[in-house]
Amino acid sequence: MNENLSPSLRPLSALPLGERSVVEAITESAVLSRRLLEIGCIEGAAVEVVAVMWPGHDPLAVRIGGSTFALRRQEADLVMVR
Amino acid sequence: MRVALIGLPNCGKTALFNRLTGSRQKVANYPGVTVERKEGAFADTKGARYQLLDLPGLYSFKPTTLDEAITRDVALGRLAGEARPELLVLVADATHLSLSLRLALEARRLGLPMILAINRSDIAKRRGFQIDLSALSRELGIPVVETVATRPGGADALVRVLEQRGWSDAVSLAWQEPTADDVIAAHREVARLLQAAHHQEPKRSSTVAVADRVLLHPFFGMLSLAAILFLVFQAVFSWASGPMDMIDAGVARVGEVLATHLPEGALRSLLIDGVIAGLGSVVIFLPQILILFAFILVLEDSGYLPRAAYLLDRLMGSVGLSGRAFIPLLSSFACAIPGIMATRTIPSIRDRIATIMVAPLMTCSARLPVYALLIAAFIPDRDVGIFNLQGLVLFALYFAGILSALLVAYVVKRWQGVSDQHLLMLELPDYQWPNPLNLLVGLYDRARIFLQRVGGIILAMVVLLWFLSTYPAPPAGATAPAIEYSFAGYIGKALAVVLEPIGFNWQIAIALVPGLAAREIAVGALGTVYALSGSEEAITGALASTIAAEWSLATALALLAWYVFAPQCLATLAVVKRETGGWRHPLIMATYLFALAYVAAFLTYRLTLMLMGA
Numbered sequence: 001m002n003e004n005l006s007p008s009l010r011p012l013s014a015l016p017l018g019e020r021s022v023v024e025a026i027t028e029s030a031v032l033s034r035r036l037l038e039i040g041c042i043e044g045a046a047v048e049v050v051a052v053m054w055p056g057h058d059p060l061a062v063r064i065g066g067s068t069f070a071l072r073r074q075e076a077d078l079v080m081v082r
Numbered sequence: 083m084r085v086a087l088i089g090l091p092n093c094g095k096t097a098l099f100n101r102l103t104g105s106r107q108k109v110a111n112y113p114g115v116t117v118e119r120k121e122g123a124f125a126d127t128k129g130a131r132y133q134l135l136d137l138p139g140l141y142s143f144k145p146t147t148l149d150e151a152i153t154r155d156v157a158l159g160r161l162a163g164e165a166r167p168e169l170l171v172l173v174a175d176a177t178h179l180s181l182s183l184r185l186a187l188e189a190r191r192l193g194l195p196m197i198l199a200i201n202r203s204d205i206a207k208r209r210g211f212q213i214d215l216s217a218l219s220r221e222l223g224i225p226v227v228e229t230v231a232t233r234p235g236g237a238d239a240l241v242r243v244l245e246q247r248g249w250s251d252a253v254s255l256a257w258q259e260p261t262a263d264d265v266i267a268a269h270r271e272v273a274r275l276l277q278a279a280h281h282q283e284p285k286r287s288s289t290v291a292v293a294d295r296v297l298l299h300p301f302f303g304m305l306s307l308a309a310i311l312f313l314v315f316q317a318v319f320s321w322a323s324g325p326m327d328m329i330d331a332g333v334a335r336v337g338e339v340l341a342t343h344l345p346e347g348a349l350r351s352l353l354i355d356g357v358i359a360g361l362g363s364v365v366i367f368l369p370q371i372l373i374l375f376a377f378i379l380v381l382e383d384s385g386y387l388p389r390a391a392y393l394l395d396r397l398m399g400s401v402g403l404s405g406r407a408f409i410p411l412l413s414s415f416a417c418a419i420p421g422i423m424a425t426r427t428i429p430s431i432r433d434r435i436a437t438i439m440v441a442p443l444m445t446c447s448a449r450l451p452v453y454a455l456l457i458a459a460f461i462p463d464r465d466v467g468i469f470n471l472q473g474l475v476l477f478a479l480y481f482a483g484i485l486s487a488l489l490v491a492y493v494v495k496r497w498q499g500v501s502d503q504h505l506l507m508l509e510l511p512d513y514q515w516p517n518p519l520n521l522l523v524g525l526y527d528r529a530r531i532f533l534q535r536v537g538g539i540i541l542a543m544v545v546l547l548w549f550l551s552t553y554p555a556p557p558a559g560a561t562a563p564a565i566e567y568s569f570a571g572y573i574g575k576a577l578a579v580v581l582e583p584i585g586f587n588w589q590i591a592i593a594l595v596p597g598l599a600a601r602e603i604a605v606g607a608l609g610t611v612y613a614l615s616g617s618e619e620a621i622t623g624a625l626a627s628t629i630a631a632e633w634s635l636a637t638a639l640a641l642l643a644w645y646v647f648a649p650q651c652l653a654t655l656a657v658v659k660r661e662t663g664g665w666r667h668p669l670i671m672a673t674y675l676f677a678l679a680y681v682a683a684f685l686t687y688r689l690t691l692m693l694m695g696a
Contacts, residue, residue: 031146031429035507037265038142040181050291051298051392059395059405059506061298066178066283068294068510070392070405075507 012047013060013076020048021081023064032075040065041079084133084165085244088153088189089173090182091139092385092511094201096120097231098173099136100523102241109527112152112164118423126245135167141181143188144259146505148426157192158257169249170196171240176206176228177284177512179213183272186222188260195249196224199240203228205284205514212282221275225249232517290512297386298510303393310386314377315480316473318370318450325369330624333362348552355613356548357541363609363625364536364602367451371532372525374447375416379524383516387412388508395506401488402495404428405506407437411487414444415480416528418654422661429505436494438661439671440487442654443647445480448601452645453479455605459626460638482646486678543596543603544610551592551614565614574611584680585640585687587633589615598652601645636694640687647679 009024023045026033041047041064050068051061058073089095099107103122112119120136137156138149145151152161159166172189174182179200186198198218203211219226225243230236243249260268296302337358344350381387387409395405406428414421421441428434445453453476461475551570556562565571573595574588581591589611597604605625612628629638655668662668 031505032507034144034262034265035141035146035505037262037269038184039507039509040184040269042266042269050294051303052300053298053393053396054300056396059392061294061392061510063286065180066286067181068512070388070395070506070508070510072395072506075505 009080009082011077012049012062012071012079012081013057013073015047015049015081017049017052020046023047023079024082025080027078027080029078032078036075036079039069040067047079047081083130083169084135084167085169085171086135086137086156086167087171087173088137088157088185089139090141090175090185090509092509093139093173093175093182094231095139095173096136097517097520098199098201098229098237098240099134100517100519101229101231101234101237103134105523105526107523107527112156112161118420126241128245130245132244141185142260142265143185143192146429157189157194167194170194172196172198173229174198174200175511176200176203176211176213177209179281179283180269180272180276183275184265184268186224187268187271188264190222190224190252191255191257191260193252193254193257195252197240197243197249198222198224198226199229199237200226201229201231204230204233205512207284209284209287210282211284212280213276214279218275218279218281221278223250232514232519287512293513294389294510297389298392303389307390307393310381312477314374315477316470317377318373318473318476320470320473322369322373326366329366329368330362333358333366334624337362351552351614352545352548355552356544356610359609359613359625360544360547360606361536361541363455364451364540364606365533367454367602367605368529368532370450370454371447372529374450375528376521376525378412378416379521380516381412383514383520385511385513388510391508392506392510398488398491401492402433403436403440403491404430404433406508407433410437411441411444414441414446417446417448418442418444418651419657422654422657425661432495432498435662435667436491436498438658439494439667440491442651442671442675443483443487443490445483445646446601446651448651449645449648451602451605453642455608455626455629456638456642459630460633460635479642479646482643486646490674540603540606544606547592547596547607547610548614551611563615565611568614570611583687584644584683585634585637585691586644586683587637589632590637590641597648601648601651636687636690639690640683643686644679644683647675647682 015021023041023043025043026036026041045065048063049060050063053059056073059070060073060076061068061070062076087095087099099120099122102124106124107120107122110119122134123131124134125131135156137153140150140153142150143154145154155161156164157167157170170189170192172182172186174186186196189196200213215226215228225248227239227243229240297306337354340350340354340358344353391405391408394408398405398407407425410421410424410428413424418441421444422438425434425437425441428437457472457475461472464471466474547570550573551565551568553568556564556567570592571588574592577591577595578586578588589608592611593604593607596607608629609625612625655672658668658671659665
């Protein structure tokens with residue numbers, strides 16, 4: 001799913017607090033990517049980082065579609081957004 | 083008719099379950115596993131009866147946790163010993179409908195008739211939610227109703243569909259686990275369905291957004307969490323004192339009445355020294371346990387708990403635990419057994435084992451009676467600044483448990499070696515006012531379980547202890563209290579040899595033995611032992627003043643330190659054996675807890691003696 005990523009893409013974990021964006025792709029990973037799909041993290045889904053924990057920018061609270069999820073940075077790194 | 087509720091975690095499923103069944107519930111475990119099985123019964127207005135099963139919440143029918151696997155297996159009729167439900171009610175959350183609908187599409191392939199109940203429609207509508215129920219029903223091919231589980235009568239629409247048998251038979255399909263492509267396809271289908279039903283998504287609640295800006299903030303969020311936990315411990319002490327005094331007076335009154343009406347003899351001694359002194363000293367802690375549970379239920383219901391897990395994920399991650407371990411560990415403050423069961427929501431087996439191993443270090447409510455008794459007896463009730471000194475000591479004891487849990491988890495994880503891929507992915511549901519019905523049902527359950535323990539195992543142990551403490555009778559011309567010549571006296575004195583270095587006398591040694599069955603029995607046992615030792619105050623229920631006079635401060639503090647670790651709870655060890663599938667983990671657990679308890683009590687005793695001597 002994540003071939004030919006355009007250079008303007010960035011991981012969800014790099015999205016500044018409060019900025020809205022849209023999911024472009026999910027990087028494959030054994031367990032994590034499946035669950036991300038199930039919670040609605042699919043191409044075209046609206047996302048927004050609503051809170052970030054110190055230190056290390058981990059974990060993050062992310063609005064995905066109509067729900068809010070706490071994601072570890074490792075998980076948020078898999079989600080590529082525009 | 084057997085009906086099962088399924089839905090995402092936090093969709094209001096349990097509230098709907100409580101609304102439908104009220105207090106007619108039965109909580110047990112699924113056969114062979116320790117996932118909580120909640121079943122209740124209700125009747126519709128025509129008198130037809132329904133057995134309602136509240137299945138664990140799930141995101142997908144491709145399970146990643148044991149909870150989810152149970153729901154799938156029950157729904158497919160694959161769980162041995164559990165009859166397959168005849169009808170599913172899929173509870174959806176109107177405030178974010180699309181995830182629930184995706185689950186509904188997966189559930190449709192289970193081959194069971196289904197009703198979709200769109201819950202929380204009141205909150206969603208206030209935020210602009212709209213949907214054409216009949217269009218959605220037509221598109222999905224199943225009945226769709228709106229429910230408001232938190233309001234009386236809020237489930238009437240659902241009951242009406244049940245009454246009219248308003249569902250059609252399901253198409254029977256061979257079950258196939260959904261693939262990743264199926265999930266994506268289902269999301270697309272949901273988008274289409276929602277458009278066809280003219281769905282208007284509710285706006286994000288601005289209150290929730292503002293609250294989260296503070297409560298999820300790295301600094302202010304942590305500060306709020308600390309304040310909340312601190313408030314809980316202060317409340318457990320200060321709010322409970324009124325009802326506790328009343329119970330105390332009631333128990334004393336019963337003791338006096340029995341004392342004046344019963345003739346001298348074994349029966350009188352059994353009732354007054356055994357049952358009244360023993361049970362009375364345990365029952366008195368009911369208010370404190372209920373206050374603790376009330377806070378846990380309110381935090382759970384309000385949606386705050388997963389946020390606490392978010393805040394603590396890094397901290398817990400630094401010792402190798404997942405933030406997901408927070409909820410099982412918080413439940414362990416009530417009792418380690420439901421806490422250990424709740425670890426079934428942790429996907430990684432290593433994380434689960436580590437969480438199970440430290441769960442008994444969370445101060446369970448059965449330890450509360452012991453702490454409360456000792457604190458009341460030895461710590462002056464005075465204010466330090468704005469805080470109550472007794473509340474501070476209690477907080478410190480809980481904190482000691484948490485700190486040692488972090489250390490033990492660190493050791494366990496180091497010892498396990500490589501770590502699994504971590505999964506947090508925890509939903510942070512919108513905040514909501516705790517539902518009074520949920521709170522009442524939960525507290526009623528807790529009170530019932532506690533009183534059943536008092537009337538069952540605790541009563542049995544207290545009677546046994548009375549027997550051991552009364553016979554054989556002292557020889558003629560004996561000068562010491564009779565109990566010193568009894569079986570219990572000899573057992574206690576034998577054990578006291580081992581426990582003497584940590585400051586425990588033989589009365590404590592006796593009390594620790596029945597405490598193996600349930601920790602709070604130790605208090606009841608002390609009540610009985612001191613009553614039989616001839617202490618007037620112990621008979622009238624004032625055990626605290628008896629031990630205040632009999633023990634040194636060093637002994638009391640050592641016993642408190644012992645109870646931070648308190649290895650003695652057979653029920654917990656049994657659950658650990660069942661959950662981990664062998665004797666290895668329970669044996670390691672019992673050994674390490676016992677070692678820590680002994681060392682901690684030894685250090686506390688010696689240090690206190692040194693400081694007092696200085």
